[in-house]
Amino acid sequence: MSFFKVLVIGDVGVGKTSLVNRIVYNTFTEKYKATIGCEFGLKIIEINGEPVRVQLWDLAGQDRLGGISRLYCRDANGALVVTDATREGTLEQASLWKGSVDDNVRLPDGSPIPMVLVANKADLLVPGSGMTSDDLSRFANQRQFVASYMTSSKVGTNANEALVRLVEEIMKRS
Numbered sequence: 001m002s003f004f005k006v007l008v009i010g011d012v013g014v015g016k017t018s019l020v021n022r023i024v025y026n027t028f029t030e031k032y033k034a035t036i037g038c039e040f041g042l043k044i045i046e047i048n049g050e051p052v053r054v055q056l057w058d059l060a061g062q063d064r065l066g067g068i069s070r071l072y073c074r075d076a077n078g079a080l081v082v083t084d085a086t087r088e089g090t091l092e093q094a095s096l097w098k099g100s101v102d103d104n105v106r107l108p109d110g111s112p113i114p115m116v117l118v119a120n121k122a123d124l125l126v127p128g129s130g131m132t133s134d135d136l137s138r139f140a141n142q143r144q145f146v147a148s149y150m151t152s153s154k155v156g157t158n159a160n161e162a163l164v165r166l167v168e169e170i171m172k173r174s
């Protein structure tokens with residue numbers, strides 16, 4: 001069975017742990033509990049009728065400014081770069097997170113590993129105002145993300161879809 005390592009990165013509080021919990025356990029909790037160390041989630045998804053194992057790496061306390069650690073990035077096949085749809089500032093941070101990963105891991109041909117841009121907490125957006133998926137997708141295209149999704153770890157919207165899309169992109173390149 002294929003096996004891929006996927007990094008889950010982004011600013012503190014954007015919902016990385018919640019997204020992993022949604023994807024892996026299909027649960028959500030409002031209670032804030034900062035991740036200590038690194039949490040792993042193992043998810044088996046199906047691509048073209050074939051099962052694929054995905055290990056999600058949700059590492060706490062990654063200091064992007066101090067540089068994301070090379071060890072954490074080692075052998076990573078792709079990344080979900082998570083932002084908070086209700087905090088515009090976290091979107092700008094996404095390109096910096098992507099850059100940090102690009103500095104530490106590459107595909108064998110030297111190109112960047114595929115990354116999907118996620119704007120989480122979409123359930124909190126007031127319809128008709130704030131970020132739209134068009135805005136997000138434009139931003140993602142400009143910054144060489146392979147795709148983008150508005151998600152809600154709370155409601156469950158697009159959480160699995162974002163991961164499946166990422167893994168499809170990983171498989172295209174391997």
Ligand code: GDP
Nearest residue numbers: 012013014015016017018029030121152153154
């Ligand atoms: P992390 O620091 O990026 O891992 O963020 P957490 O997963 O710990 O989430 C931070 C806070 O945001 C917690 O209180 C979560 O309950 C909340 N949260 C996460 N995802 C969502 C979401 O999709 N919708 C809403 N309304 N709250 C969320």
